Amino acid sequence: MPSLKLENVAKHFGGLKAVDKVSMEVPPGEITGLIGPNGAGKSTVVNMISGVLALTEGDITVDGVSVATDRADIVARKGVARTFQNIRLLPEATVLDNVMIGFHRREEAGVLAQMLGLPAARRDTKRFEEKAWDLLRRFRMEDFAEYEAGNLAYGHQRRVEMMRAIAAEPDIVLLDEPVAGMNDVESDELATIFRELADSGMGLLLIEHNVGFVTRLCKKVYVLDSGRMIASGDPEAVVRDPQVVAAYIGTSGH
Amino acid sequence: EDYKVVILQSLTGGAAFIGKNVADGAVLAAEELNEKGFFGEGNQMVFSVEDDATDRTQTLSLITRLAADEDVLMVMGPTSGSVAMAGANVANEREFPVMTTTNSMEVVENGPWSFIMTQPASITMPFIADYTAETLGLERCAIIGVKDNEAYVALQRMYESLITEAGVEIVSQDGVALADSDFSALATKIATSDQDCVFIGTPAAQGANIILQLKQAGLDPSTPILGHNAFASPTFIEKGGAAVEDVYLIGAWVPGGDDDFSSAFAESFEAKMGFPADEWNAMGYSGMQVVAHAVRDAAEAGNLTRDGVRQALGEQKDIPVVVGTHTYSYDEERVPYFGMKVLQVKDGAFTVAPE
Amino acid sequence: MIQFYYAYQPIIDFFLLSVGFGYSQQIALRAGVFSIATAGFAALGSYCVAILATKTGVPIFLTVILGTALAAAVGGLLALPLARLRGAFQAIATLAFVQIILSLLLYGEGFTGGALGIVGIPREVNTWILLIVVGLTMYVMWNIGRSGMGRVFNALRQEESVASSLGVNIGKYHIIAFIISGAVGGLFGGLQSLYTFQIEPHNYGFAFIVNVLTVVILGGRTTLLGPIMGALIMAILPEIARPLAEYRQAVNGVILILVITFLPNGVGDEIVFWFRRRKQARQQQHRASEKEARDAVS
């Protein structure tokens, strides 16, 4: 399984250095954390990896091959999936259809076969439907399968985002605050799923403000502040780093 | 007996300025003829007015439906353009006589069941083309036409080829759209270019407006302006006012009438409608005379069928009408003839132009 | 029945033609492309067929294929520059495309007959042929709706960035949508010219654009039933209000407003959605009662 690497990646918006010479790695089979204060540049990192934003400097590689200038869909085809911090669903489509679109990369039937309704196209649809239901059950969302996604409660919308991202079994998943808006019990359910995904060999990048959650799950944590990497390493150690405490965690000891 | 005829014209949409007026004239004629007992004791024409909406689809479905109603002998209409053409096509398919308002020979050529009511360009345009080249002796003409209506384009093409043959040079050719009203750029262009006449082949109101804008743009007031029979409408003078003074045109209808029959029509039309008749009202009135004669002839020949009416219509000769030289005839090719006059606007009225 | 068909046949035929144009328009909207190029595609198809059929000896069947291919190819090419545009900007660019086609048709008099158009096109198409072609078109649309392509189109329409984050090549699918829209538009344009005997540029102008849009919006932008219902309403609307003579237009306006206000997704889509929702409600009820039963046991 491939590994995702960032080398000296920077993104400037006009004069603002939103991300400033950041290097990090998301290895397979592990959950890697990315934390930092609001506006530190975490989502910007995700946007650069996933092909939404162009890099100002640096390089991003998957399995040693650069993806830094690839279009978003090409990055996705190379096995990198993501969720969005500001939830983006197909609001009018059902939950099931929202998940189904996640399998796009795995389609085998060609355009003509699809238009003519050849068996190859039907097989695709059938296979995806089965897998989608598996996912729905795993995320305990099967009761909502026929719901219009736009009408779901916030926490449920988050789950749809995640199911869609992992549907096509990507090598790397970038999760931008996946458990925001969930309480501890709900977050723990998802933590189990994340761990299972990592165990199956996927590399996860987890952005999250719930520090307890991050320390429990991650093998390694990177900390961004004002675009720069101020710490990285073992989660327990990182969250005690005075610089991190001052910039991010605060004194109330969370 | 009842003779059932349907007057199907563009009462709405782009060609309504023709169709509505033709229908008004035709209705008046049919009412008068019934009143006069034209069809003989106990007989009368039963007519209804339908709208082709200047829409091909609606026309097709209406004609088909009317064709399916065996009581209907014939249709007077539809009005013009592709609507008339499409109408002619179903009519021939369903063997159902139609007398379309248009002057397009293609309608006639489409088959024996489709007729045209107005004279084709090859008959009308020589009147004004000869007047341009010979009577007025003009040499360099600027042409303004309508680019998006095939009937007007056909007239313009005919005029162009006739004057070119007669040795008149065409210095410029411009097309406007029927819906345009902003001619400022065109007017400036023509007013500042070099020609000794301007021919305008547009509907009356639009033509008047173009002339107004030409004059406002500084066109030499002595430049002769010519047009075709579309200008023969009170609208032209009403819209153009002083600007259209001296304009030459051709017309089948001399407003107010120029013999007993036409004067009587002018009077009764204004009495009924509250406004004076124009060329299209007169055409509708005249066309209905021809239809009525054809229907009566068929009845008298004991062949009151669609085929009988069709044959009778094609054989109509010298029917008294209110337009042109006051008689209306179809020739062997079923081309209508009733003559034209070259007119000129003088003192805010149409008069016969000096020879 | 035969009598009815005899009297109303043109309405039926025009309904079928509108359904075809409707699908050409709908496939673009489904893919999130606000294209109004259908008028241009139809013009291309219909002129291609008309010119070949009246001026050359090409077999009629082949002229239709060529017209379809031409419109599809132009559709594909049009998609390339349009790739950078979205929403109303696409609409205006496609409007420009239609206007350019129309003015070239007016201008190329020697070839296209200018404003006079082309007359004397053989009438080779009848209701049955139209029915078969509409049927085939529906079959393809139905397959598209149930396949990955349909899912991609849905995604592109609702949230493009999501689609591309999942590996969808947006440009490619826009090209596909334009090619299908062009092919269907060109196909029915060709059939139309073999049906109406005479064509002119004016037939594919602003009124055409507005009409096809109305068919699809009024009928429904996403389901197979949409264009059918839209075309049906547009075909019978003039007939309903006919007795009102000159106020007909106004009555048509009132009907359009009422229908779309109460069924904003379009009549066809609302019908399909209604059935879907009913099915969902039943499933939900079923699951709920299952759950209760289980709870009672435990």
Add this chain to the structure above:
Amino acid sequence: MLSQQILNGLVSGSVYALFSLGFTLIFGVQKLLNFAHGATFMAGAFIAYYCTISGLPFLLAIGFSMLATGLIAILIDLIAFRTLRNRGNAEFPALVSSIGVDLILVSIAQQVSKTQVLNFPFGTFPIKFYDLFGLRISLLQIVILAVVAVLVAALIFYLRKTTFGRQVRAVATNERAAALLGVNAQSVYLQTFFIAGALAGLAGVLIGLLFNSIQFLMGEPYMLRAFVVVVIGGLGSVQGAIVASLLLGVTQSLAVAYLPSGLTDAIIFGLLFLVLLVRPNGLFGDINAVAGGTRQ
């Protein structure tokens, strides 16, 4: 002749601007294309015409017509847009309902005018020509340029210097959020529709006067131009609409004057196409804001 043609183009363009501003405003605030805008414009000319021939002084007729078209526009909003808007996602349905309103208005006008082309009686406005640096300019053209300039300035002032402009933008961006912040979206809609209608009505009167022609179908060609202007200018951009209107007016004048007449449309729309390729969001739109999976 070149400068004369540019002047002609500027006058036509400034009337396009009046027409298009309302269209752009409505689009700007609710992202809806109002197909009935052309009919409102037509109604303006009709109302002023009937007021004038029934003896009302011309200025009063104009004022009355603007008031009436403003109210007509409000009515259009209530009938065609309001319910759809409240249900959300009105973009396409509103197209159809506004076409419905257009049909109704045009049909009424057709009945009233009996399909005839109308014109203001001669002498409604004095026909006077001036010679200005060799240019022929009429009093009416001068008045139109001045009136349009003043109105445009007033509108920009109203949008920029009062809270109205901010409310418009807030509603345009997110109606629900705006409502939570106390913005009365309904009143914003009513105001924009009134302004749009009144401007369109005035444009109708001016066009009717300038080109001596009032007709029930007169709105249609202006709608087509308004689409072009509004998009080229950048959707919802007031400055964009003005610049694009003037550009379109001048381009059309020059095309008529210097290009083969059959090809003017092809050339103008070809240019339009090119402009869009170079500036995919119009002249005054954000050049970078193009989606499509490419990195920004």
Add this chain to the structure above:
Amino acid sequence: MTTLTISDLHVSYGGVKALRGVSMHVEQGEMVALIGSNGAGKSTLLNALSNVVKRKSGEIVFEGRETKGMSPHSVSRAGLLHVPEGRQVLGDMSVYENLQVGLIARGKRNTIYTLDHVYELFPVLEERRDQIAGTLSGGQQQMLAIGRALMGGPHLLLLDEPSLGLSPLITDQVFDALKKLNAEGLTVLLVEQNAHRALEATSRAYVLDRGQIAFEGASEELAGNQAVIDSYLGA
């Protein structure tokens, strides 16, 4: 004095019953928490209070006035300001303009909250006053949404998950700010997933479960009752 009284409130979306007879009250100067799991109906309740969604039945009385039939903007102009779920900043407008739009709800009412006050609470908003709000980071947008509501001079502030997406430090600051605002007299109804945080900051709390109030009482008492928390905030 009672700022807000809700009695027997029912809300449905089509066939889905989201609220089934909710009754609660908020006294003036109080800060009250509303907690519950995903889909419990918390956001629906706040939306019903600001009249963004229509209630099916029940009464809502704000400062002595039944709000039934009032439009959302009148509700906010009356001083009931709602910071919605998902922030809903005006994405095309600058930070400053967003705050200025916030002023509209204030009208001519007196308030202690000024632009300086907001800048003091959230200094980053002053730093970024000209940035387009849609490009702010998630947390920055949350601050803007709260700041903007304060500009409207609230008598009652409804907050839907204000800590969502905020870093721990900023969350602390926001809760400190809320406590401070509350101490200054602002009445707050707070929806939070972060139950511990919410209970620690408030004096009273309600737990919503599948559209019904399952528990109400002093926050302190609830915080100590792990059983209640587990059974209602779990799954």
